[in-house]
Amino acid sequence: MSGSLLASxxxxxxxxxxxVTGGGxxxxxxxxxxxxxKLTNSPIGLGLLIARALxxxxxxxxxxxxxxKNVLEDAARDIGLDNVxxxxxxxxxxxxxxxxxxxxxxxxxxxxxxxxxxxxxxxSGSAPPQASISQVQDVLFNIPMDEFTNTFHVNSTGVFxxxxxxxxxxxxxxxxxxxxxxxxxxxxxxxxxGFHRKITAGFAYSISKAATTMLMKVLATYLVPYRxxxxxxxxxxxxxxxxxxxxxxxxxxxxxxxPLDQIxxxxxxxxxxxxxPLLYLASRAGAYCNGNCVITDGGRLSVLPATx
Ligand SMILES: NC(=O)c1ccc[n+]([C@@H]2O[C@H](COP(=O)([O-])OP(=O)(O)OC[C@H]3O[C@@H](n4cnc5c(N)ncnc54)[C@H](OP(=O)(O)O)[C@@H]3O)[C@@H](O)[C@H]2O)c1
Numbered sequence: 001m002s003g004s005l006l007a008s009x010x011x012x013x014x015x016x017x018x019x020v021t022g023g024g025x026x027x028x029x030x031x032x033x034x035x036x037x038k039l040t041n042s043p044i045g046l047g048l049l050i051a052r053a054l055x056x057x058x059x060x061x062x063x064x065x066x067x068x069k070n071v072l073e074d075a076a077r078d079i080g081l082d083n084v085x086x087x088x089x090x091x092x093x094x095x096x097x098x099x100x101x102x103x104x105x106x107x108x109x110x111x112x113x114x115x116x117x118x119x120x121x122x123x124s125g126s127a128p129p130q131a132s133i134s135q136v137q138d139v140l141f142n143i144p145m146d147e148f149t150n151t152f153h154v155n156s157t158g159v160f161x162x163x164x165x166x167x168x169x170x171x172x173x174x175x176x177x178x179x180x181x182x183x184x185x186x187x188x189x190x191x192x193x194g195f196h197r198k199i200t201a202g203f204a205y206s207i208s209k210a211a212t213t214m215l216m217k218v219l220a221t222y223l224v225p226y227r228x229x230x231x232x233x234x235x236x237x238x239x240x241x242x243x244x245x246x247x248x249x250x251x252x253x254x255x256x257x258x259p260l261d262q263i264x265x266x267x268x269x270x271x272x273x274x275x276x277p278l279l280y281l282a283s284r285a286g287a288y289c290n291g292n293c294v295i296t297d298g299g300r301l302s303v304l305p306a307t308x
Contacts, residue, residue, distance in 0.1 A: 003284070010285040014058035016179055017111045018282070019104065021091055021162055022047035022118035022189075023064025024072035025240065045240045046189055046274050047117040048075050053275035054113075054282065055081050063104055063111075065089040066118065091118050091158040097165035110172035112179040113282055116159045117189040119212075121205050123147035140203075148204045155208035159188055160215055163230075170228050180287040185229040187281055188216045192234050192297045195308040209234075213293060220291030229290040231281050236297025238269035258298075265298025273298075 003009065025045020047064070055062045056079070063085045066072050072086030085107070089100040104111065125143040127136040163186050173184035193201050194209035213232055220230040239252045251257060252268035260266060277294045280286045295301060301308050 011279050011283045012057070013054055013279060013282050015060050016054070016113055016282065017061045017108050017173065017176075018051075018054050018059055018113040018115065019063045019065060019100075019111050019166060020047050020051045020054070020115040020117055021065045021089070023051040023062070023115075024048060024066040024068065024075035024086065044271070046235060046238060047115070048078075049271050049274050050115055050117060050189075050278050051075070051084060052079050053278055055079050055084050057279065059083055061085060061108055063087050063100075065091070065100055091116075091162045092153055094161060094165070097161060101165050101169060105169060109169075110176060111166060111169045112173045112176060112184050114163065114166045114170060114184075114186045115189065115278070116162045116186060118154065118158060118162070119189065119191075119209075120151060120154045121201055122151060123202060123204060125202060126199070143204075151202070151204035152208045152211065155205070156211040156215065159212055163188075163219065167226070167228070171226060174227050180229075180284070183227050183229055183287070185231065185281070186216070186219065186223075187231050187233060187278070188212055190216070190232050190234050190293075192236050192295060192301050192304075192306075192308075194234065195295075195301055196304040196306040198304050216293075217291055231286070231289050231291070232293040233274070233277050233281070234293055234295045234297070235269060235274060236263065236295075236300040238274060261303050263298045263300045264302060267298065269296060269298065 022045065025048040051062050051064045061083050064072055064075060065087050067088065067090045069086065069088045072088065076084040076086045087100050087103060089096045091097065123143050125139050127139040170184040170186065173179065174182040176182065190212040191209040193206040194213045199206060213234065216230045216232045223230060237252070253270050255267045257267050273296050277296045281289060281294060295308070
């Protein structure tokens, strides 16, 4: 028995109820970010792109979560559809998570999809090329330990508690047989930083994202009895608050902005490069994926030493 193979059916997300953390976007990098790209302004964050992709394609409700109420409200206004609902929530605060769950429970009573997308970068700490071992030691030892741990707190611990907080609503979502025959899903935005061995965004960031990726793989197994699926999107470089304008003021998304040996696609990611994989995983097209990791990086992992 097969259904429709039309793209409009395969990638259809009409009617789904989704939660997107970090869905209003905002400042990902700390002001002291040391990334090599000198990236400043932010066009749009990945969570907002994800929320927008779901909303414009007819999701019933998209709840966008984040700490800054004004950013969430601006995002909802910007999308301009009444299916986007801002919910203030710090994912590192269990009470905030409970409050958000209660609010969504009262509003709709279930969710089909949770996108655990919130994340932070940093802390900075990179030694100059050819640094002596004592310079390296100095730079790395001077990274405040609490900043290092905070990156884990948001990117790994916060993602874990977000998912746990929404389990009952994901379970309730399984009564909705129109969504993948009653198989709700969690998708985490991890990063290729969790796979490559070159430290480009800090030790804490890379290894916290490796933890996020592993967490999702573990959950894909752990949640099998509950028919809740867990998948991962690993983006490469996208021009968000972290990565907005590129080296030499070039538009990072223009082909040619990056050399082939840094990104084979020769550019940073465009909105379609995150919305496409998201719609794939969220829809019938990706319904057979569980424990899967979709890399969307223009081939960057192919030119970096990586564990993938
Ligand atoms: N841009 C890239 O090149 C790239 C590459 C790989 C992976 N990623 C990942 O993509 C995700 C989105 O990042 P982005 O690049 O789109 O940057 P962004 O625009 O700064 O988005 C980060 C979002 O996380 C939210 N957030 C941070 N701490 C939070 C907390 N404690 N509680 C709730 N929300 C919190 C922020 O909202 P508030 O500040 O309002 O809370 C913001 O909306 C992150 O997980 C990031 O690691 C990005």
